Amino acid sequence: MELGFSLSRWAAALATVLVLAMPVRAAGFNDPEDLPEGLGREETFYACIACHSMQVVVRQGMSREMWEDTIRLMVERHGMPELDPKEKALIINYLSENFTASTGSRRGWINPFAP
Numbered sequence: 001m002e003l004g005f006s007l008s009r010w011a012a013a014l015a016t017v018l019v020l021a022m023p024v025r026a027a028g029f030n031d032p033e034d035l036p037e038g039l040g041r042e043e044t045f046y047a048c049i050a051c052h053s054m055q056v057v058v059r060q061g062m063s064r065e066m067w068e069d070t071i072r073l074m075v076e077r078h079g080m081p082e083l084d085p086k087e088k089a090l091i092i093n094y095l096s097e098n099f100t101a102s103t104g105s106r107r108g109w110i111n112p113f114a115p
């Protein structure tokens with residue numbers, strides 16, 4: 001009986017912790033796990049989180065070309081170190097598969113460098 005009691009208490013405590021932790025995780029993007037599963041997720045997270053929240057990234061919905069432009073902009077305008085070509089390809093694949101024009105809250109992006 002002792003065991004049954006402490007187990008259910010433990011389960012209740014665990015449930016409380018999970019409920020409290022969930023909204024924070026969903027809103028925060030503090031960890032690669034908070035992003036959609038996929039190849040390149042960790043690389044993307046660590047490349048972008050160096051300067052700003054992933055919130056800036058996940059709210060976008062862009063085509064592959066637009067993601068390429070965005071990364072070029074981060075390098076040229078914001079001083080992001082040039083990515084290794086393999087890593088860059090991985091990141092662009094990840095971004096353009098997970099944050100496409102149909103998943104982001106913004107439909108597209110205006111390239112400030114466009115003529």
Ligand code: HEC
Nearest residue numbers: 047048050051052056057060070071074078079080081091
């Ligand atoms: C060296 C710093 C740096 C790195 C690394 C960096 N960014 Fe940025 N990024 C900025 C700055 C500065 C801004 C503009 C200020 C802001 O919106 O916070 C910005 C803004 C953005 C925006 C918003 C543009 C808009 O019009 O609202 C997007 C999208 C973006 N970054 C994507 C990325 C992605 C994707 C990565 C990772 C591959 C990345 N950034 C890595 C510095 C960086």
